[in-house]
Amino acid sequence: MRRLGASRRSAIPAFEVMRITDRIAHRRAEGHDVVSLCAGEPSARPAPGTLKLAGYTGPLGTAPLREAIAGHYRSWYGVEVEPGRVAVTTGSSGAFQLAFLTAFDAGDRVALASPGYPAYRNILTALGVQVVEIPTGGDTRYQPTPALLDAAVAEHGELAGLVIASPANPTGTMLGRSELTALVEWCRARGVRLVSDEIYHGITFPAPDDPDPRGTSAAELDSEAIVINSFSKYWGMTGWRLGWALLPQGLVAPFEALASNFALSPPAPAQELALTAFTPESYAERDAVVEGFARARALILEAEPALDWGDAAPSDGAFYYYSELGPQLERYGSATAYAAALLERADVAIVPGVDFDPSTSSGQAAGDRAVRLSYAAGEAAVAEALDRILRFQG
Numbered sequence: 001m002r003r004l005g006a007s008r009r010s011a012i013p014a015f016e017v018m019r020i021t022d023r024i025a026h027r028r029a030e031g032h033d034v035v036s037l038c039a040g041e042p043s044a045r046p047a048p049g050t051l052k053l054a055g056y057t058g059p060l061g062t063a064p065l066r067e068a069i070a071g072h073y074r075s076w077y078g079v080e081v082e083p084g085r086v087a088v089t090t091g092s093s094g095a096f097q098l099a100f101l102t103a104f105d106a107g108d109r110v111a112l113a114s115p116g117y118p119a120y121r122n123i124l125t126a127l128g129v130q131v132v133e134i135p136t137g138g139d140t141r142y143q144p145t146p147a148l149l150d151a152a153v154a155e156h157g158e159l160a161g162l163v164i165a166s167p168a169n170p171t172g173t174m175l176g177r178s179e180l181t182a183l184v185e186w187c188r189a190r191g192v193r194l195v196s197d198e199i200y201h202g203i204t205f206p207a208p209d210d211p212d213p214r215g216t217s218a219a220e221l222d223s224e225a226i227v228i229n230s231f232s233k234y235w236g237m238t239g240w241r242l243g244w245a246l247l248p249q250g251l252v253a254p255f256e257a258l259a260s261n262f263a264l265s266p267p268a269p270a271q272e273l274a275l276t277a278f279t280p281e282s283y284a285e286r287d288a289v290v291e292g293f294a295r296a297r298a299l300i301l302e303a304e305p306a307l308d309w310g311d312a313a314p315s316d317g318a319f320y321y322y323s324e325l326g327p328q329l330e331r332y333g334s335a336t337a338y339a340a341a342l343l344e345r346a347d348v349a350i351v352p353g354v355d356f357d358p359s360t361s362s363g364q365a366a367g368d369r370a371v372r373l374s375y376a377a378g379e380a381a382v383a384e385a386l387d388r389i390l391r392f393q394g
């Protein structure tokens with residue numbers, strides 16, 4: 001008789017950030033004034049519009065929203081996208097699940113950069129896809145390169161896919177147009193499906209002469225890439241659970257078949273509201289929020305000498321600062337211990353890097369030497385947190 005247990009594919013780690021969120025809630029309930037640089041969500045939310053009562057929509061979303069998303073590619077990237085290739089999903093998280101199911105079979109190998117967003121690795125693992133971690137560092141801005149991919153193929157065998165993110169979580173680093181083009185060409189030459197997570201596009205801190213100030217989209221370079229995005233970050237609509245995938249024509253029908261079984265349709269009220277995201281007023285409002293992130297980021301960069309941590313990733317975009325702990329690591333032994341002490345003694349919540357880079361060397365997860373600060377909480381919270389961190393470190 002079969003055992004009534006959980007499936008083997010569900011044996012994946014939980015998301016540490018969400019557990020810290022729970023600890024923050026506990027401490028706040030006990031009356032502590034906790035400053036959280038933990039969550040990856042903007043505190044400035046859009047004002048809710050008038051919502052109609054809504055039923056199911058088509059499995060790939062409403063036609064007006066799919067057209068509006070195609071229009072967004074025209075206005076930001078100057079690229080014409082057929083609205084029929086846009087699939088609206090329950091957050092980009094829903095897009096990843098469906099995209100991975102659509103593009104990869106169990107046993108396929110898919111590469112991704114380490115450190116990286118843990119859900120890619122965990123969803124792929126749960127789907128029986130073999131994850132090939134590409135260790136990256138400051139020399140490549142924590143991004144994969146053709147040379148690193150060649151090395152991965154030599155070690156592990158042919159790849160079915162490559163997942164990239166620019167700006168990335170947890171590092172905030174970006175792929176420039178030429179770096180992205182090199183990866184697109186590498187994938188195209190080998191029949192490797194590129195999945196490009198562009199959820200942090202628009203939250204960028206470009207030089208005044210940057211030709212791609214919002215980020216370069218893989219949609220500009222290759223219609224065979226799967227491009228994923230969301231209303232969660234630039235638009236700050238995390239709780240509306242709405243994202244999208246821009247699909248190669250050949251994947252639209254299988255993706256739709258899966259979507260119509262798994263989620264039936266993306267949430268209708270959220271789709272209605274999301275139509276207002278693409279107005280000039282909305283872009284202006286969100287760009288002002290990004291200016292606030294830029295000010296919060298500047299505070300952290302100014303504090304770098306006083307913090308006296310180790311090497312930090314260049315924070316090109318998103319709202320993350322990822323740094324080795326340097327002398328603090330010697331004092332506390334691990335980023336997990338440092339972050340726990342900081343929360344318990346100074347009421348500042350930050351995230352140790354273990355989730356993002358669990359690969360081990362000399363018995364310690366590489367990520368457990370680094371921390372991620374999210375400055376999505378804004379300037380005042382960051383200023384207060386930095387003050388407390390500096391007092392904590394003494």
Ligand SMILES: Cc1ncc(COP(=O)(O)O)c(C=O)c1O
Binds near residue numbers: 232242
């Ligand atoms: C890189 C990256 N991709 C995807 C997501 C998922 O976001 P959502 O499902 O809200 O679109 C996140 C959330 O933090 C993220 O950091």
